Amino acid sequence: MSILTGYDKGVRIPGPVTNLAAALVANAVVIFQISNFAQLLGTKSVIIKRIKMWNNAAGNTTVIIGTGAGIGFAQLLVPLYIINGMTDDYPEGDIVEVEAFLDITAYPTALLAGGSIDIQVEVEEIG
Amino acid sequence: MPDLYAFKAQIGMFDPVALQDHNVCIHYLQERHYRQVDFFESLPPFQCINLGALAAQTRGARTPVVNLEMADDEFALFRWYCLDNAQIYLFLPGGVAKFELRNIQIPYDYKTLQRDPNLVSTEFCVWEINRPSVEALNGMDYALAAVRIIAMGYRFHTLLLPKETVEAIKGGREPCVHVWASGRGQG
Numbered sequence: 001m002s003i004l005t006g007y008d009k010g011v012r013i014p015g016p017v018t019n020l021a022a023a024l025v026a027n028a029v030v031i032f033q034i035s036n037f038a039q040l041l042g043t044k045s046v047i048i049k050r051i052k053m054w055n056n057a058a059g060n061t062t063v064i065i066g067t068g069a070g071i072g073f074a075q076l077l078v079p080l081y082i083i084n085g086m087t088d089d090y091p092e093g094d095i096v097e098v099e100a101f102l103d104i105t106a107y108p109t110a111l112l113a114g115g116s117i118d119i120q121v122e123v124e125e126i127g
Numbered sequence: 128m129p130d131l132y133a134f135k136a137q138i139g140m141f142d143p144v145a146l147q148d149h150n151v152c153i154h155y156l157q158e159r160h161y162r163q164v165d166f167f168e169s170l171p172p173f174q175c176i177n178l179g180a181l182a183a184q185t186r187g188a189r190t191p192v193v194n195l196e197m198a199d200d201e202f203a204l205f206r207w208y209c210l211d212n213a214q215i216y217l218f219l220p221g222g223v224a225k226f227e228l229r230n231i232q233i234p235y236d237y238k239t240l241q242r243d244p245n246l247v248s249t250e251f252c253v254w255e256i257n258r259p260s261v262e263a264l265n266g267m268d269y270a271l272a273a274v275r276i277i278a279m280g281y282r283f284h285t286l287l288l289p290k291e292t293v294e295a296i297k298g299g300r301e302p303c304v305h306v307w308a309s310g311r312g313q314g
Contacts, residue, residue, distance in 0.1 A: 042173070043174065043177040043275055045272070099272070101273060126210065127174060127210065127275055
Protein backbone atom coordinates (compact mmCIF):
# COMPACT_ATOMS: atom_id res chain seq x y z
CA MET A 1 0.00 0.00 0.00
CA SER A 2 1.18 3.47 -0.71
CA ILE A 3 -0.03 7.03 -0.70
CA LEU A 4 -1.35 8.62 -3.85
CA THR A 5 -0.12 12.02 -4.84
CA GLY A 6 -2.77 12.49 -7.52
CA TYR A 7 -0.10 12.92 -10.22
CA ASP A 8 -0.11 9.29 -11.11
CA LYS A 9 -3.23 9.07 -13.22
CA GLY A 10 -3.22 5.63 -14.74
CA VAL A 11 -5.04 3.37 -17.13
CA ARG A 12 -8.42 1.86 -16.28
CA ILE A 13 -8.46 -1.87 -16.90
CA PRO A 14 -11.14 -4.48 -16.17
CA GLY A 15 -10.04 -7.71 -14.58
CA PRO A 16 -11.42 -11.11 -15.55
CA VAL A 17 -14.56 -12.60 -14.06
CA THR A 18 -13.21 -14.88 -11.35
CA ASN A 19 -15.12 -17.54 -9.48
CA LEU A 20 -14.57 -17.81 -5.73
CA ALA A 21 -15.55 -21.41 -5.07
CA ALA A 22 -13.86 -21.98 -1.71
CA ALA A 23 -14.00 -20.08 1.56
CA LEU A 24 -11.24 -19.02 3.97
CA VAL A 25 -8.00 -17.16 3.48
CA ALA A 26 -6.01 -20.21 2.43
CA ASN A 27 -8.19 -20.33 -0.69
CA ALA A 28 -7.76 -16.70 -1.72
CA VAL A 29 -7.45 -16.52 -5.48
CA VAL A 30 -6.02 -13.90 -7.80
CA ILE A 31 -8.74 -11.64 -9.17
CA PHE A 32 -6.39 -9.16 -10.86
CA GLN A 33 -2.84 -9.90 -11.95
CA ILE A 34 -0.51 -6.93 -11.89
CA SER A 35 1.83 -6.32 -14.83
CA ASN A 36 5.13 -7.93 -14.00
CA PHE A 37 6.73 -8.69 -17.36
CA ALA A 38 10.50 -8.47 -16.86
CA GLN A 39 11.06 -6.39 -19.99
CA LEU A 40 8.50 -3.80 -18.91
CA LEU A 41 10.24 -0.59 -17.84
CA GLY A 42 8.98 0.62 -14.51
CA THR A 43 7.14 -0.73 -11.50
CA LYS A 44 3.38 -0.90 -11.85
CA SER A 45 0.80 -0.65 -9.12
CA VAL A 46 -2.98 -0.75 -9.12
CA ILE A 47 -5.85 0.92 -7.31
CA ILE A 48 -9.20 -0.84 -7.25
CA LYS A 49 -11.83 1.48 -8.68
CA ARG A 50 -14.88 -0.75 -8.94
CA ILE A 51 -15.98 -4.15 -7.68
CA LYS A 52 -18.82 -6.23 -9.09
CA MET A 53 -19.92 -9.45 -7.44
CA TRP A 54 -22.60 -12.05 -8.07
CA ASN A 55 -23.62 -14.32 -5.23
CA ASN A 56 -24.63 -17.63 -6.79
CA ALA A 57 -26.44 -19.43 -3.95
CA ALA A 58 -23.49 -18.97 -1.61
CA GLY A 59 -25.59 -17.65 1.30
CA ASN A 60 -25.20 -14.28 2.98
CA THR A 61 -21.49 -13.82 3.43
CA THR A 62 -18.57 -11.41 3.20
CA VAL A 63 -15.76 -11.18 0.71
CA ILE A 64 -12.30 -10.05 1.74
CA ILE A 65 -10.02 -8.38 -0.81
CA GLY A 66 -6.27 -8.06 -0.39
CA THR A 67 -3.00 -9.43 -1.67
CA GLY A 68 -1.45 -12.85 -1.22
CA ALA A 69 -3.05 -15.91 0.36
CA GLY A 70 -2.83 -17.90 3.59
CA ILE A 71 -0.57 -16.38 6.24
CA GLY A 72 0.82 -13.97 3.63
CA PHE A 73 -2.57 -12.41 2.99
CA ALA A 74 -2.69 -8.64 3.49
CA GLN A 75 -6.14 -7.13 3.62
CA LEU A 76 -6.70 -4.00 1.53
CA LEU A 77 -10.36 -3.20 2.11
CA VAL A 78 -12.93 -3.80 4.82
CA PRO A 79 -15.01 -6.97 4.36
CA LEU A 80 -17.72 -6.50 1.73
CA TYR A 81 -21.07 -8.00 2.61
CA ILE A 82 -22.93 -9.81 -0.17
CA ILE A 83 -26.46 -11.16 0.07
CA ASN A 84 -27.48 -14.57 -1.20
CA GLY A 85 -28.58 -14.47 -4.83
CA MET A 86 -27.82 -10.78 -5.26
CA THR A 87 -25.46 -8.76 -7.40
CA ASP A 88 -23.31 -6.20 -5.59
CA ASP A 89 -21.72 -3.16 -7.19
CA TYR A 90 -19.20 -1.04 -5.35
CA PRO A 91 -18.34 1.94 -7.56
CA GLU A 92 -15.38 4.27 -7.18
CA GLY A 93 -16.91 6.51 -4.54
CA ASP A 94 -17.70 3.58 -2.28
CA ILE A 95 -14.19 2.18 -2.16
CA VAL A 96 -11.25 3.51 -0.22
CA GLU A 97 -8.42 4.13 -2.69
CA VAL A 98 -5.63 1.82 -1.66
CA GLU A 99 -2.68 1.05 -3.87
CA ALA A 100 -1.36 -2.46 -4.33
CA PHE A 101 1.96 -3.55 -5.79
CA LEU A 102 1.04 -7.24 -5.80
CA ASP A 103 -1.68 -9.29 -7.47
CA ILE A 104 -5.12 -8.58 -6.00
CA THR A 105 -6.66 -11.62 -4.33
CA ALA A 106 -10.02 -12.34 -2.71
CA TYR A 107 -11.85 -14.98 -0.69
CA PRO A 108 -15.29 -15.40 0.89
CA THR A 109 -15.37 -15.98 4.62
CA ALA A 110 -18.04 -18.67 4.22
CA LEU A 111 -19.97 -20.40 1.45
CA LEU A 112 -23.03 -22.60 1.36
CA ALA A 113 -22.34 -25.99 -0.16
CA GLY A 114 -22.50 -25.80 -3.92
CA GLY A 115 -22.58 -22.02 -3.94
CA SER A 116 -19.92 -19.66 -5.20
CA ILE A 117 -19.28 -16.00 -5.91
CA ASP A 118 -18.28 -14.42 -9.19
CA ILE A 119 -16.17 -11.31 -8.77
CA GLN A 120 -14.76 -8.79 -11.21
CA VAL A 121 -12.74 -5.66 -10.44
CA GLU A 122 -11.88 -2.62 -12.47
CA VAL A 123 -8.54 -1.12 -11.55
CA GLU A 124 -6.45 1.88 -12.40
CA GLU A 125 -2.94 0.76 -13.22
CA ILE A 126 -0.30 3.38 -12.55
CA GLY A 127 3.48 3.68 -12.87
CA MET B 128 17.36 31.69 -34.66
CA PRO B 129 14.77 29.83 -32.60
CA ASP B 130 14.13 31.07 -29.11
CA LEU B 131 15.76 28.23 -27.17
CA TYR B 132 17.26 28.40 -23.71
CA ALA B 133 17.39 26.48 -20.46
CA PHE B 134 14.59 26.70 -17.90
CA LYS B 135 11.95 27.70 -20.41
CA ALA B 136 8.35 27.82 -19.15
CA GLN B 137 5.60 26.96 -21.59
CA ILE B 138 2.44 24.94 -21.95
CA GLY B 139 2.86 21.25 -22.66
CA MET B 140 6.09 19.41 -23.31
CA PHE B 141 9.12 21.68 -23.09
CA ASP B 142 11.46 22.79 -25.87
CA PRO B 143 14.93 21.39 -26.43
CA VAL B 144 17.78 23.78 -25.58
CA ALA B 145 19.32 23.44 -29.06
CA LEU B 146 18.57 22.15 -32.53
CA GLN B 147 20.64 20.53 -35.28
CA ASP B 148 24.03 22.27 -35.81
CA HIS B 149 23.51 24.65 -32.88
CA ASN B 150 26.41 25.49 -30.61
CA VAL B 151 26.18 24.54 -26.96
CA CYS B 152 28.44 25.05 -24.00
CA ILE B 153 28.04 22.30 -21.43
CA HIS B 154 29.14 23.37 -17.98
CA TYR B 155 30.25 20.46 -15.85
CA LEU B 156 31.69 21.51 -12.48
CA GLN B 157 34.50 23.90 -13.47
CA GLU B 158 34.78 22.52 -17.01
CA ARG B 159 33.27 24.03 -20.14
CA HIS B 160 32.66 21.82 -23.15
CA TYR B 161 32.00 23.72 -26.36
CA ARG B 162 30.17 21.40 -28.72
CA GLN B 163 27.92 21.37 -31.77
CA VAL B 164 24.72 19.34 -31.85
CA ASP B 165 24.76 16.84 -34.71
CA PHE B 166 21.77 14.75 -33.60
CA PHE B 167 19.00 15.10 -31.11
CA GLU B 168 15.81 13.33 -30.22
CA SER B 169 13.08 13.51 -27.63
CA LEU B 170 12.84 11.25 -24.61
CA PRO B 171 9.20 10.53 -23.74
CA PRO B 172 8.32 10.39 -20.05
CA PHE B 173 9.59 7.14 -18.58
CA GLN B 174 10.09 5.60 -15.17
CA CYS B 175 13.84 5.98 -14.71
CA ILE B 176 14.12 4.43 -11.26
CA ASN B 177 12.13 2.83 -8.49
CA LEU B 178 13.98 3.38 -5.23
CA GLY B 179 11.79 0.76 -3.60
CA ALA B 180 10.11 0.68 -0.23
CA LEU B 181 10.91 3.37 2.29
CA ALA B 182 9.95 3.19 5.95
CA ALA B 183 8.17 6.06 7.69
CA GLN B 184 10.36 9.02 8.65
CA THR B 185 13.39 7.65 6.88
CA ARG B 186 15.94 9.01 4.42
CA GLY B 187 17.10 6.41 1.94
CA ALA B 188 20.62 5.82 0.69
CA ARG B 189 22.06 7.88 -2.15
CA THR B 190 21.39 5.89 -5.30
CA PRO B 191 22.83 6.44 -8.79
CA VAL B 192 20.18 6.77 -11.47
CA VAL B 193 22.04 4.85 -14.13
CA ASN B 194 19.13 5.09 -16.56
CA LEU B 195 19.81 8.82 -16.86
CA GLU B 196 23.48 8.45 -17.74
CA MET B 197 24.51 9.27 -21.29
CA ALA B 198 26.99 7.82 -23.78
CA ASP B 199 30.25 9.54 -24.77
CA ASP B 200 29.80 12.89 -26.56
CA GLU B 201 26.18 13.09 -25.49
CA PHE B 202 24.22 15.11 -23.02
CA ALA B 203 20.57 15.03 -22.03
CA LEU B 204 18.13 17.62 -20.82
CA PHE B 205 15.72 16.28 -18.22
CA ARG B 206 12.69 17.38 -16.27
CA TRP B 207 11.23 14.96 -13.77
CA TYR B 208 8.78 14.25 -11.00
CA CYS B 209 8.08 11.57 -8.42
CA LEU B 210 4.97 9.40 -8.51
CA ASP B 211 5.02 8.67 -4.83
CA ASN B 212 4.86 10.88 -1.78
CA ALA B 213 8.55 11.29 -1.07
CA GLN B 214 10.93 14.22 -1.13
CA ILE B 215 13.77 13.65 -3.56
CA TYR B 216 17.24 15.14 -3.19
CA LEU B 217 19.21 15.33 -6.44
CA PHE B 218 22.99 15.04 -6.68
CA LEU B 219 24.89 15.75 -9.88
CA PRO B 220 27.39 14.17 -10.02
CA GLY B 221 26.92 11.80 -7.10
CA GLY B 222 28.98 13.87 -4.66
CA VAL B 223 27.62 17.32 -5.48
CA ALA B 224 24.26 18.54 -4.24
CA LYS B 225 21.88 20.07 -6.76
CA PHE B 226 19.35 22.80 -5.89
CA GLU B 227 21.63 24.10 -3.16
CA LEU B 228 21.16 27.18 -1.02
CA ARG B 229 23.51 28.41 1.68
CA ASN B 230 21.80 26.50 4.45
CA ILE B 231 19.68 23.84 2.81
CA GLN B 232 19.47 21.62 -0.21
CA ILE B 233 15.99 21.92 -1.71
CA PRO B 234 14.33 18.60 -2.47
CA TYR B 235 11.72 17.80 -5.07
CA ASP B 236 8.48 17.65 -3.11
CA TYR B 237 5.18 15.97 -3.88
CA LYS B 238 3.70 19.45 -4.25
CA THR B 239 6.25 20.52 -6.86
CA LEU B 240 4.21 19.33 -9.83
CA GLN B 241 1.21 21.27 -8.58
CA ARG B 242 3.18 24.44 -7.88
CA ASP B 243 5.34 24.18 -11.00
CA PRO B 244 3.33 22.27 -13.62
CA ASN B 245 5.98 22.85 -16.32
CA LEU B 246 8.58 21.30 -14.02
CA VAL B 247 10.91 24.13 -14.97
CA SER B 248 12.46 24.08 -11.54
CA THR B 249 13.40 20.41 -11.84
CA GLU B 250 15.40 20.85 -15.06
CA PHE B 251 18.95 19.58 -15.23
CA CYS B 252 21.38 18.20 -17.80
CA VAL B 253 23.53 15.09 -17.69
CA TRP B 254 26.84 15.21 -19.52
CA GLU B 255 28.08 11.77 -20.51
CA ILE B 256 28.37 9.27 -17.63
CA ASN B 257 28.37 11.74 -14.80
CA ARG B 258 26.39 9.90 -12.18
CA PRO B 259 23.11 11.65 -11.41
CA SER B 260 22.04 10.32 -8.02
CA VAL B 261 19.07 10.73 -5.74
CA GLU B 262 18.12 10.31 -2.12
CA ALA B 263 14.50 9.83 -1.13
CA LEU B 264 13.11 11.09 2.14
CA ASN B 265 9.86 9.79 3.55
CA GLY B 266 8.89 12.38 6.10
CA MET B 267 5.46 10.89 6.70
CA ASP B 268 4.20 8.58 9.41
CA TYR B 269 3.39 5.87 6.92
CA ALA B 270 5.67 3.63 4.92
CA LEU B 271 5.96 3.92 1.15
CA ALA B 272 5.88 0.75 -0.91
CA ALA B 273 7.73 2.40 -3.81
CA VAL B 274 9.44 5.64 -4.76
CA ARG B 275 9.18 5.95 -8.53
CA ILE B 276 10.65 8.78 -10.54
CA ILE B 277 9.44 9.79 -14.00
CA ALA B 278 11.88 11.66 -16.26
CA MET B 279 11.47 13.15 -19.73
CA GLY B 280 13.44 15.37 -22.03
CA TYR B 281 15.88 15.37 -24.92
CA ARG B 282 19.03 13.53 -25.92
CA PHE B 283 21.76 15.40 -27.80
CA HIS B 284 24.75 13.92 -29.59
CA THR B 285 27.50 16.48 -30.05
CA LEU B 286 30.77 17.06 -31.88
CA LEU B 287 33.80 19.08 -30.88
CA LEU B 288 33.78 22.63 -32.21
CA PRO B 289 36.76 24.05 -34.11
CA LYS B 290 38.97 26.30 -32.01
CA GLU B 291 38.06 29.34 -34.14
CA THR B 292 34.36 28.83 -33.45
CA VAL B 293 35.01 28.49 -29.73
CA GLU B 294 36.93 31.74 -29.77
CA ALA B 295 34.11 33.36 -31.73
CA ILE B 296 31.61 32.16 -29.11
CA LYS B 297 33.75 33.52 -26.29
CA GLY B 298 34.03 36.80 -28.18
CA GLY B 299 30.29 37.02 -28.61
CA ARG B 300 30.44 36.66 -32.41
CA GLU B 301 28.77 33.22 -32.55
CA PRO B 302 25.55 32.21 -30.77
CA CYS B 303 25.71 29.52 -28.12
CA VAL B 304 23.31 27.99 -25.60
CA HIS B 305 24.77 27.39 -22.17
CA VAL B 306 23.54 24.41 -20.17
CA TRP B 307 24.56 23.24 -16.72
CA ALA B 308 25.22 19.57 -16.17
CA SER B 309 26.22 19.55 -12.54
CA GLY B 310 25.60 21.14 -9.20
CA ARG B 311 28.25 23.34 -7.70
CA GLY B 312 29.78 23.75 -4.29
CA GLN B 313 29.54 27.13 -2.63
CA GLY B 314 32.18 29.76 -3.22
